[in-house]
Amino acid sequence: MTTGTRSYEEIVDAVEEGLQALQATLAVLSEEDWARPTLLKPANDAPPWTVLELAAHMDIFMAITLGLMAEPQQAPPAIDGASFCIACSDGSQGAMLHQYMADHAKGHTPGTILEAVSGTFKSALEGARNNPPDTIGPAFYGVMRLDEFMATRCVEAVVHGLDLTDALGRPPLSMPKAVPIAAEMLEDVLARTKVAGRPADLADDDLAFIRAASGRGEHPDPRLPIVH
Numbered sequence: 001m002t003t004g005t006r007s008y009e010e011i012v013d014a015v016e017e018g019l020q021a022l023q024a025t026l027a028v029l030s031e032e033d034w035a036r037p038t039l040l041k042p043a044n045d046a047p048p049w050t051v052l053e054l055a056a057h058m059d060i061f062m063a064i065t066l067g068l069m070a071e072p073q074q075a076p077p078a079i080d081g082a083s084f085c086i087a088c089s090d091g092s093q094g095a096m097l098h099q100y101m102a103d104h105a106k107g108h109t110p111g112t113i114l115e116a117v118s119g120t121f122k123s124a125l126e127g128a129r130n131n132p133p134d135t136i137g138p139a140f141y142g143v144m145r146l147d148e149f150m151a152t153r154c155v156e157a158v159v160h161g162l163d164l165t166d167a168l169g170r171p172p173l174s175m176p177k178a179v180p181i182a183a184e185m186l187e188d189v190l191a192r193t194k195v196a197g198r199p200a201d202l203a204d205d206d207l208a209f210i211r212a213a214s215g216r217g218e219h220p221d222p223r224l225p226i227v228h
């Protein structure tokens with residue numbers, strides 16, 4: 001597991017790095033930028049998210065952290081980071097989840113969604129630093145440890161950072177702490193769902209592997225993508 005090779009402090013620092021990069025980019029977008037479509041392909045016939053709807057998803061993906069910490073439990077964890085990522089890619093729920101995120105954006109303006117994202121990011125990071133890593137609570141697909149869940153937030157930050165910059169026609173955001181953790185998590189998913197080991201041409205390129213593994217880039221290896 002990713003959390004077995006990283007300290008909790010490293011994981012939280014990496015999440016903070018990713019969230020700061022996302023927030024800083026959102027903070028300076030023009031009205032036109034907020035309305036740009038992403039390159040995401042929904043499981044149904046719905047149009048792709050706009051940048052504003054993508055930002056609404058960012059708000060939700062960190063708000064789950066608050067729910068986990070708010071309802072600590074004594075039960076053993078049901079899932080870990082890799083199995084959470086696998087559950088996220090369940091195609092049978094794709095259309096429903098896509099619509100849920102789009103609905104969350106309804107009624108928001110760029111200003112209000114940026115305010116929501118900023119508040120959620122700040123509260124989630126403060127909570128993560130003030131709760132022990134072995135805190136166990138609900139995390140959408142099952143109860144899990146806080147450190148395992150925070151590692152999945154690195155995947156979210158990096159992957160949706162790519163969605164954001166791809167929509168804007170910009171180079172990827174700099175996330176040197178988060179990218180290696182996200183790549184390790186996706187390697188774990190690959191080992192559990194297909195056959196272990198990155199394609200040889202992606203062995204030394206974490207970001208290219210994340211792109212291919214998450215369907216944000218084409219690759220001839222039939223095992224990819226593994227998450228969506």
